[in-house]
Amino acid sequence: MTTERSPQRADGWTAAVRQRLGLGRLLPLGGAVDGAWIAETAAASVLRGAAVAGAVLGSLRIGPARAALGTDTRAEPGGTAEAGPAVPPAPPSALPPGPVSIEAEFRAAGDRPLPDVAADLRAALVSAAATRLGLEVAEVDLRVTALLEDDAPDQVTEPDAPSPSVPVAEAAGPVAEAAAAVPGVLSLTRVMGPAVHTAEDHIRVEVATAGDRRALDVARSVRSAVSAAAADGLPVSVLVTDVVEVPAGTP
Known part of the structure; x- marks a missing residue:
């Protein structure tokens, strides 16, 4: 049966799917007990500053490391085999905790040996992934697509495709307010659903973080704050949907 509101509902569903797909893969931050993930688009925007x-x-993709393919490293929700801290389930379609791989293309200047340029770029990407995000990188595959002209800039990156807008959510309720008050959280977001998703066995919180703080550290603080604010003791997971560079001098 169709109604006058059906087109609007269809449009809303389509927009939600586009927003979800626009995040790319959901990548694990830290280990299984950290309960933190980050959108591939958010991670790639940070790594692009590592040229x-x-x-x-050029193009840059982040996915599971080859060694992890075919291996299910997910912890059982609610705890570990050693009865450690409760581990929340991963967000829908997210990669399980474990190392990731980076695949990237680049153009190189002709005045330096290509192996040297590739080695420097590989090291810069691994360093940025660890220090700014908290991603464990097992491998970096680089491919040279062309040589730069002699008068090309020393350090540039090709412009990113326009990023999908991440919808901002209001901090409604004590749990959301606790998450929003964590240093490094710029806003709550609502791509996978409400900013604070409460299920029978876990709580999931979506946030956008500031680029001057390591995403994993912010996610850990959000988990602690939400766990303290929630009275049910459910395990908490955090999804970082966006990393926003904050201008220098911003309080």
Whole structure:
């Protein structure tokens, strides 16, 4: 049966699917007990700042490490085999905790040996993933697509495709307010559903974080704050949907 509101409902459903797909893969931050994930688009935006002199970074994808393919490393929700802290389930379609791989293309300057440029770029990507995000990178596959002209800039990156807008959510209720008050949280978001999703066995919180703080550290603090604010003792997971660079000098 159709109604006058059916087109609007269909449009809303389509927009929600586009927003979800726009996040890319959901990548694990830290280990299983950290209960934290980050959208691939958010992680890639940070890694694009890791370009080195003589390289123009092109396409960049982040996915499971080859060693992890075919291996289910997910912990059982509610606890571990050693009766450690309760571990929340991963968000829908998220990669299980474990190392990731980076695949990237770049153009290289002709005045440096290509192996040297590739080694510098690989090291910069691994460092940025660890220090700014909290991603464990097992491998970086790089492919040179072209040589730069002599007058090309020393360090540039190709412009990113327009990022999908991440809908901001209001902090409604004590749990949401606790998450929003954590240093490094710029806003709550609502891509996978409400900003605070409460199920029978876990709580999931969506946030956008500031680029001057490591995403994993912020996610851990959000988990602690939400666990303290929630009275039911459910395990908490955090999904970072966006990382926003904050201008220098911003309080």
